[in-house]
Amino acid sequence: MSGNTFGRLFRLTTYGESHGPALGGVIDGCPAGLSLSEETIQEALDRRRPGQGGPGATARKEPDRVRLLSGVFEGRTT
Incomplete structure (x- = not known):
């Protein structure tokens, strides 16, 4: 799943390795x-x-x- 972007209103982009030390994500479009x-x-x-x-x-x-x-x-x- 790493390195994929999902969504339109909120966009989630994942990074890292599935069975590695960490998997992360960045959410774009999230209002304050x-x-x-x-x-x-x-x-x-x-x-x-x-x-x-x-x-x-x-x-x-x-x-x-x-x-x-x-x-x-x-x-x-x-």
């Missing part, structure tokens, strides 16, 4: 002031873990940990 937290995104990723049984669940046993590196200040997009 939206509420956004690592915890909310982490909850969505956790639902994909093995044994969760939800849509998009995966058999892989790699840990996923969200880190917002820029574009968010005090829980809001900038």
Whole structure:
């Protein structure tokens, strides 16, 4: 999936290696002031873990940990 761009209103471009040390993404077109937290995104990723049984669940046993590196200040997009 690395190196692909998806979307029109919000565009997500991914980078990194699927089974490497990190996989990241850049979201373009996101307006300032939206509420956004690592915890909310982490909850969505956790639902994909093995044994969760939800849509998009995966058999892989790699840990996923969200880190917002820029574009968010005090829980809001900038």
